[in-house]
Amino acid sequence: MKDLSNRQRLIFDYICNFIDDHDYPPSIRQIQDACGISSTSVVDYNLRALERMGYIRRDPDVSRGIEILRGGARRSRVVPVPIIGTIAAGQPIPVPSPDTWRSHDGAETIELSREEAGGRQDMYALRVKGDSMIDANIEDGDIVVMESAQTAQDGDMIAAWLKREQEATLKKFYREGKRVRLQPKNKSMQPIYTDADNVEIQGKVIGLRRLHP
Amino acid sequence: MKDLSNRQRLIFDYICNFIDDHDYPPSIRQIQDACGISSTSVVDYNLRALERMGYIRRDPDVSRGIEILRGGARRSRVVPVPIIGTIAAGQPIPVPSPDTWRSHDGAETIELSREEAGGRQDMYALRVKGDSMIDANIEDGDIVVMESAQTAQDGDMIAAWLKREQEATLKKFYREGKRVRLQPKNKSMQPIYTDADNVEIQGKVIGLRRLHP
DNA sequence: TAGACTTGCGAACATAGGTTCGGTATCGGC
DNA sequence: GCCGATACCGAACCTATGTTCGCAAGTCTA
Numbered sequence: 001m002k003d004l005s006n007r008q009r010l011i012f013d014y015i016c017n018f019i020d021d022h023d024y025p026p027s028i029r030q031i032q033d034a035c036g037i038s039s040t041s042v043v044d045y046n047l048r049a050l051e052r053m054g055y056i057r058r059d060p061d062v063s064r065g066i067e068i069l070r071g072g073a074r075r076s077r078v079v080p081v082p083i084i085g086t087i088a089a090g091q092p093i094p095v096p097s098p099d100t101w102r103s104h105d106g107a108e109t110i111e112l113s114r115e116e117a118g119g120r121q122d123m124y125a126l127r128v129k130g131d132s133m134i135d136a137n138i139e140d141g142d143i144v145v146m147e148s149a150q151t152a153q154d155g156d157m158i159a160a161w162l163k164r165e166q167e168a169t170l171k172k173f174y175r176e177g178k179r180v181r182l183q184p185k186n187k188s189m190q191p192i193y194t195d196a197d198n199v200e201i202q203g204k205v206i207g208l209r210r211l212h213p
Numbered sequence: 214m215k216d217l218s219n220r221q222r223l224i225f226d227y228i229c230n231f232i233d234d235h236d237y238p239p240s241i242r243q244i245q246d247a248c249g250i251s252s253t254s255v256v257d258y259n260l261r262a263l264e265r266m267g268y269i270r271r272d273p274d275v276s277r278g279i280e281i282l283r284g285g286a287r288r289s290r291v292v293p294v295p296i297i298g299t300i301a302a303g304q305p306i307p308v309p310s311p312d313t314w315r316s317h318d319g320a321e322t323i324e325l326s327r328e329e330a331g332g333r334q335d336m337y338a339l340r341v342k343g344d345s346m347i348d349a350n351i352e353d354g355d356i357v358v359m360e361s362a363q364t365a366q367d368g369d370m371i372a373a374w375l376k377r378e379q380e381a382t383l384k385k386f387y388r389e390g391k392r393v394r395l396q397p398k399n400k401s402m403q404p405i406y407t408d409a410d411n412v413e414i415q416g417k418v419i420g421l422r423r424l425h426p
Numbered sequence: 427t428a429g430a431c432t433t434g435c436g437a438a439c440a441t442a443g444g445t446t447c448g449g450t451a452t453c454g455g456c
Numbered sequence: 457g458c459c460g461a462t463a464c465c466g467a468a469c470c471t472a473t474g475t476t477c478g479c480a481a482g483t484c485t486a
Binding site for chain 3: 218220250251252253254255258259262274275276
């Protein structure tokens with residue numbers, strides 16, 4: 001990556017930023033101005049170099065025909081996550097299917113930044129209905145972001161379905177022998193102890209979003 | 214979404230696909246050919262329509278100066294919001310300065326999607342320290358997104374500094390004559406009544422983010 | 427039926443923007 | 457010193473591309 005001259009680095013960065021801002025690439029003359037270059041031919045010269053080195057691809061005779069190939073990591077800095085349903089006390093938690101994850105069509109989505117997503121796959125989101133999750137400091141209307149999972153480690157924040165109680169809940173998970181402790185996040189609340197086979201893990205909680213009107 | 218004519222839908226889809234393929238938008242004449250239109254002016258006409266309806270944005274006099282705004286969900290842009298400090302019970306709330314809003318340099322940021330931002334300017338974020346905001350269902354480590362504001366409407370969720378109590382708090386704001394009612398979001402908690410001039414409004418709460426480890 | 431939109435057509439126009447070419451300066455190796 | 461390679465400059469060239477204008481067919485309303 002250090003095979004770029006200062007000028008080339010400058011140009012490359014400028015192109016990346018420009019695309020970020022405008023959703024289309026800059027013209028040669030815009031590059032020229034922005035990078036303080038005195039001639040379009042110099043820009044052309046350096047673009048050829050960048051192309052030869054595989055940083056960009058150019059389409060000849062096409063205005064703004066520049067495509068970023070690497071480094072700038074252009075391509076969508078956000079990861080769309082579909083909201084596949086609602087989670088409420090007395091109702092089963094919707095289970096995502098492989099289709100659900102990508103179904104862009106119509107389905108409402110929220111967007112996680114790369115950072116938030118942390119490379120996780122198989123994410124989905126649920127809208128919280130009612131105040132039954134209040135012991136996790138989650139209120140009506142919040143959106144919880146989930147990662148698909150059937151098992152959990154101690155300390156994971158999970159969405160679980162308690163079969164006997166017919167109850168959906170979001171709690172911290174701790175295995176204690178053959179039983180399970182589900183610890184509310186709000187420390188003033190009491191934990192639930194129950195049989196391991198009464199707990200059906202639906203996914204791990206990645207995060208929470210709240211949007212005030 | 215059904216307010217598009219066949220031709221407009223065709224054009225819009227073509228643009229989306231083209232950008233997908235090339236990373237830069239098509240020219241008017243490319244749209245013309247691809248959509249079987251006999252004149253560039255017709256393309257221009259329909260692009261104007263698409264722009265008026267908010268599907269795209271065009272930059273005049275710029276080759277391929279087309280930006281997809283919705284639907285095609287191209288590189289849906291994100292708005293960076295700087296995290297300018299922490300909010301805790303006994304400490305004043307950091308007040309943002311005009312510089313703060315843009316200072317990308319080093320400052321940690323979170324990213325809001327266009328949708329979340331809702332066109333708001335002057336946003337900043339605060340990391341919540343301690344459990345003093347628990348009555349707003351906000352816990353230690355959460356990040357609140359704020360909009361700069363000195364005044365508030367009834368029902369707004371605000372960040373306020375209670376001068377007498379030396380206390381930062383996040384509550385729903387209601388004016389009641391010369392006094393003010395600050396209503397916790399968690400319905401099981403009691404509201405605070407206090408003098409209007411004891412309340413220093415620091416900003417409106419836009420939203421909340423929680424990231425589970 | 428006249429008038430106001432809407433949608434479409436074709437041609438011409440103006441310029442934004444990619445390409446080329448003749449030069450210059452610096453540097454390393456033979 | 458001479459030569460080639462690299463990096464840059466300025467100007468001209470030319471076409472890709474956005475814009476405009478006059479005109480016509482259809483549709484809807486008064």
